[in-house]
Amino acid sequence: MWCIGIINGEYVATMEDVLDLYAQPQEEGIVRLCFDERPCQLIDHVLTPIPAKANCTQKQHQEYLRNGVCNVLLAYNMDTGQRHIKVTTTKTKADYSHFMQWVVKEHYPTETKIKLVQDNYQTHSYGAFYENLPFEEARQLKNKLEFHFTPKHGSWLNMAEMEFSSLARQCLDRRIANQEILESEALIWQKNRNLKAVKVNWSFTTEKARVKLKNRYIEISKINT
Structure with missing residues (x-):
């Protein structure tokens, strides 16, 4: 369910x-990625859970221990149905920069351009590359990544949000x-999702937006006027 807020x-x-960008056909040498990151709370049991039995689920005590948080970074390739994940202890410009550097070097070293959909969180900037990487590497990364920002309160437009929803339901x-x-x-x-090459079936277009949001x-x- 999406919420558009103020338009x-x-x-x-x-x-x-x-x-x-979503409506464009796939182009040779061009990668289309959606990126997002999300903090995840680490929670431990106070008492050891009672194992599951036949016709009964595992039972756990209502009290729990908070062990801090970590940060999950996820990039999703809308054309191949592959996703790339890293987990960090913090959510900083350095974490963002090193993740993007890893994605490019490890998975797309020969492609000419990466069109990246992401929100406009303050760490998601070209400047972050220059502040955390050698200048020449930052320049190369800046020239390869083409940013496409979702609007404020427009996270529903990011396919990576849908992947995080699946990750939360199926794993976390x-x-x-x-x-x-x-x-x-x-x-x-x-790994399991990539083996199946699960793709997001995106059907909302600019033309549909102009009908759906006609009054706006x-x-x-x-x-x-």
Whole structure:
């Protein structure tokens, strides 16, 4: 379910930019990725759970221990149905920069351009590359990555959000005590999903947006009349 919040000219411009990118056919040498990152709380049991039995699920005590948080970074390739995950202890410009560097070098070293859909969180910038990587590497990364930002309150436009929803439901919907276990589980989920090359079936287009949000478009057009 998506929530569009306040719509103005900037919202529409960035929304249509992302939707037009999704509608484009796949191009040789061009990669289309959706990226997002999400903090995950680490929670441990106070008492050892009672194992599951026939016709009975595992039983766990209502009290729990908070073991801090870690950060999951995920990039999703909309054309190949592959996703790339890293887990970090923090959510900083350095984490973002090193993740993007790893994605490019490890998975797309020969492609000419990567069109990247992401939100406009303050760490998601070209400047982050220059602050955390050697200047020449930062320049190469900047020239290879073409940013396409989702609008504010427009996370529903990011396919990576849908992947995080699947990850949460299929893998992380339980108590996980530490970062090592969470990372191991997330990578197993990634491997299984990549083997199946699961793709997001995206059907919302700019044309549909102009019908669905017709009244909002009219309101915007009246601003300067």
